[in-house]
Amino acid sequence: MATQKNIQMKYNNGVDWDNLFPKTKAGLVEASNGKTLEQHVMDTVAHITAAERASWSAKATPSDISAAIDALVGTAPETLDTLQEIVAALGNDPNFAQTILSQLAGKVDVVTGKGLSTNDFTVALKAKLDGIADGATKVQVSGSNGKVKVNGVDIDVYIHPAGTNPHGTTKSDVGLGSVENKNSAAIRAELSVTDVSNALGFTPSKMASGNDAGKPTATGSKSLYIAVDTGKIYLDNTSGSWLLIGGGGTVNWSSLTGTPSTSAGYGITDVAPLTHVGAGGTAHATATTSVAGFMAAPDKTKLDGIAAGANYYTHPSGDGNLHVPATGTSSNGKVLKAGATAGSGTWGNVDWSEITTKPTTFAPTAHTHVATEITESASKRFSSDTEKATWNSKSKVAVGTTTPTDADIWFEEV
Template identity: 25%
Template sequence: MQILTNIDLAKNELQNARIQNLAVDPASPVPGQLWYSTADNTFYGWNGTIKLNLGQVLTGASIVTLINACASLIDDDNLSANVADALTKRHSHSNLAVLNAMEVAFTNALKTKLDGIATNANNYSHPTGDGNLHVPATGTTNNGKVLKAGATAGSLSWGTLTKTDVGLSAVENKSSATIRGEITSSNVTTALGFTPVKDGGNTPEFREGVESAKPVATGSGLVYFSTDTKKIWKDTEVWTQMGGQDLPIASATTLGGVKVGANLSITDGVLSANDNPSSFLIRQELFTVGLGQGTFNLTKGSYKPGTNSLFWYMFGQKQDNEALIESSATSFQITGGLDEGTEIMVEYIEVLNSHPFPYHASEHISTGVDPIPNATTFQNGLMSPTDKSKLDGVAANANNYSHPSTHSADMIVDGTTNKSYTATEKTKLAGIATGANNYTHPANHPPSIITQDASNRFVTDTEKATWNAKASTAVATTGADGLMASTDKVKLDGIATGANNYVHPTSDGSLHVPATGTTNNGKVLKAGATAGSSAWGTLSATDVGAAPSGHVGTGGTAHADVTTTTDGFMTAADKTKLDGIATGANAYTHPANHPPSIITQDASNRFVTDAEKTAWNAKETPSGAQSKADTALANANSYTDTKVAALVDSSPGTLDTLNELAAALGDDPNFSTTITNMVAARTKKGSVNIGDGTATVFNIAHGLATLDISWTVRETSTGDMVLVDSKVFDANTLRITFPSAPTLNQYRVTVVG
């Protein structure tokens, strides 16, 4: 059964229940959702981010692990007697001479080595892979050359740039005057294959011809007039029809031509309908009631008031027209008031050329021309005003009831000051001592009420402070002297004498040459616009500040070779020198030390803080934690056993067995059926389907004239019961609210009262 609203149990127990069993986790859980996995037999919950194991069982070993991972301290006052006894017997090393000898041995043998190592020093090895290489030595023969990447990763060499290197291999050695002379309108039109449009596309070329002679569309902007089909086309990379379109046939979604059908005619362009005396339209309009709204205006047509041609529907059912006031041909009113948001539908007959059926009900009332007599006890007829007033004064479902002079005991209902009780309750009351009270044991006691013994003693804060101040065998930390840990000794032995904490500089001028990979063969390293930015690329003529070697200047001589003071072509000697310099080479000097941030840590090599070392050194030993966990577990078991026994003892003496509970229900094995039959014998019910795909609130008019009703909501197609937000709105109305609009007739509501 679906529950479509929240359930408030008002702090009552949910008994004998089970949560949802799933073989796989739910697809889209919400925060707070619980389920039981049948795949691993485990309870799980969703906290909005991750899945939590709610069925975790803490063993002694897991408790030790949790204690060692926790930085919080256990309050001594809450420890058991055994743990308190362990605290009084904390170990303090008595052989001070042994400790002193170990400290001296460490200082003499290792102090000098340790002092020569910089703080946070590491065993740094400079990487040698592609991307971490140094710039090749320039020597004295690579002056003016550039560093070029080779075909394989990490290959670099100094060399001289060629025309191909700078991307000018296909450039012809022509002067600008020669090039300008070759750009003529004829050459451009020949190269394009069409005459381009003028003024940036504002003046297109116009041609005409038969439809089949249109040239291939190229985006030229050409406008083409088809002389045979009378259509106008424009070249927009495809031929787009701009005029002369065929008129389409009109449809529900397409504007176009229409044909003249039956009962219609066209004369001189005027569309006329025939004068058929029996033409009329049946129209329907839907309204959503606004706050306080009682008047409604039609927008699709009109009707003739007083001709019984206007009807209204609510909740899918036709309503009584007595509530309608026909205001005008396009307006009406509904009396009695409707709830805001209620949807009503009206159906009316719009007369075109016809005479409606006569509406002559008024002729048959007492003042009409053909009155019908009022009904009597032996003859059918109209209801008189007197009978109507009498009927309105009778409650719905009223009967001719006579109150009996006496009642049986089971019909008496207890009041607030008068209660009936059984012989068993009388016996129980007689067994309670005079002056007895409902004693509740306090949650705690002052220390003075506790009787101490050899295994249970209070201690003072002074005694605790004295015990906590006793010496320990903790290893040395960054803030306190002590023994050197074996891990620290191994770490120290692995550090070379005089090692420093080297950090490779990252500023401009100290960067590594970028990796060449295998796709930068022949490219050069080019500096970017910001400090320290560089990338492999191909040089252009602009980059080298010169034209190809074959280019001659206005003076008629070739450009000179580059010098240290004047731009020019790179010489073969400079190219050889450049090829001998590694890509990204710089005058690098390896720094004396590195900061810890340059070290890449992994699962076997991690930095730790002084605080972490202090916290770890303060952890309990596994054996000590195991002892504390075992004691805590034993105390918890004892406490649970005591509470369970107390819970059983607190049950009422007359209701602590199944037999006593059965007796309280009258030893009726069919108690539920008996009650159901009694209720069914006095109730009435009605059912209705609800849902229209739009509304979420439904007012169910049941007409039972009572607030004491019960109801059910079920799926119409499956019969499955659902729980929804519902409210007894008044004595004749039940309001049902859904979180989202149900589909047409999706649910069926049954009201019993």
């Protein structure tokens, strides 16, 4: 007879295994008395004896138990007639009595004639009250500058003195002890030309303005005069002679100094020079392949000898100079194949056998097939995504002594 094994059915709850109910692997399992489970179930005497039946019959009936519970509940209200309701009313506190005593110990003792409010009166507040004399005046901050509010009335505590300098502040008090009290006219009267020249580092020229005909007599003072009616500017250059240096009039060229000696000095770029100066020297030399210059007479003769539109190019015919075959249906699509000796090239088509380094394998590219393109065989069948999802959603069952890693239901052999 084969060895019988017990089976424990378990369910994977996602974390561990829940035991469901035991089953036997075989239909007959020997009990401790040597009988099979089936024999034991069929033996009515083995389940309960007559004495046991009599003893059980003497036990309290459901009506007895109900009467006892009614006597225990008595006149308790409906919301407190069960142990669960009583425990909930006590806050599920197993130490309810001690909790109540602890809370009562923290309460303030009742003082005759005193009452409690929501505002706690601390020792610190009591000390403040003890420090205030009876009938003390209430002083508050006022909204007006220099005042305080006493018992709700503004009272002056500081009045600023009147006058231009009520505090007697001096210039030294604000760091201006060396500053003199002088107006602008007094300061200008004290300044001299030397003072200004020393301060500026140079002596500025005097400048006057008026009508052109009203110029004073020139003395050579180097001062400037602006004629407001003509827009001319004059320089008192020498005694008895005003020099026109700009403005609305004209200036004699001879009066200008420092004039440039070349056209480039004036910023002129399009003037024709009097003499050519080129890369070859003071006069252009003959042009070369690297230096620009004049065309030599032999080169001019060559150009004159070339007829308009003439073609002076002959394609070389030596080995390696062929390009394309003559057009025609017999040459269409052909290529030039070089021969083993010079000038032995021929035109022809390229045969597949003449191509070297041809690949022997080809990497497939990604592709898809529709279901209608798949031919099913006896061992291979096509399944849809819906069928696959249905199969994957089925519970996986495992049987054995080792804990499975990918099953939902496990029949453990014990």
